[in-house]
Amino acid sequence: MVRPIRTVAILAAVGTLVVAIALPALATGAPASAGTAAMTSQQLAAHHAQSIVVASEAMQAPSAREQFTATTPEEIATKKAADEARALEAAKAAALAATSSAMTASVHSSMPSIAQPGQVIYPMAAGSYTLSDGFGAARTGRSHMGQDFAAPIGTPIYAIADGCVSISQSDYGGYGDTVQISHPALSGAGALASLYGHMSYRAVSVGQCVTAGQYLGDVGNTGWVSGSCLHFEVLINNTEIDPLAWLQSNVF
Secondary structure, three states: OHHHHHHHHHHHHHHHHHHHHHHHHHHOOOOOOOOOOOOOHHHHHHHHHHHHHHHHHHHOOOOOHHHOOOOOHHHHHHHHHHHHHHHHHHHHHHHHHHHHHHHHHHHHHOOOOOOOOOOOOOOOOOOOOEEOOOOOOEEOOEEOOOEEEEOOOOOEEEOOOOEEEEEEEOOOHHHOEEEEEEOHHHHOOOOEEEEEEEEEEEOOOOOOEEOOOOEEEEEEOOOOOOOOEEEEEEEEOOEEEOHHHHHHHHOO
């Protein structure tokens, strides 16, 4: 009787072991095969947990938090105050520049004429200039087409006769800041004009009519020039003639 009982006990133990091994395989939905190692309940749980973490990481959307900067109310107020201060300073600078420009224009507009209407004069007051390069002086690849009146920057320039402004612009070719005046009363058989180049300031605009001796602007060194001077031309039918000879024949 002892042997059969022992046999039964052994068989029961073997059955229990078989059930313990088979249950994890049944729980995963896949049968255990001869070539696959059995997994315990703990190993299976760990495997499932790892799979869940990896899936979560794979599906996680990238964070856009780094694209934004958290700003406190204090920081916002500080930035706003700084922006307002900069705007105020810019407004003050613009107002100062406008006032300065208006004062300069007022001073220039109040400059008296140095001639009488209908008179013909030199473009600068006597004693304020020195005659330098004249008409026909050699230039690289060309001739000098006017008469230069050398003078410090800011020396006043005047209209040689009554007329109307046909050109008043900066960067007029090599002449820099330039004014040109047509003189219908002096034209005769050909249209006569006078040109004033290398100016630093222009006080007249296109279409404005001026009288002899009226202030036009200041001597400068704009354009193609090595020093400060007025480049003066006289043109008949848009062709340059010797301006100094014309002045000497017509000034009265």
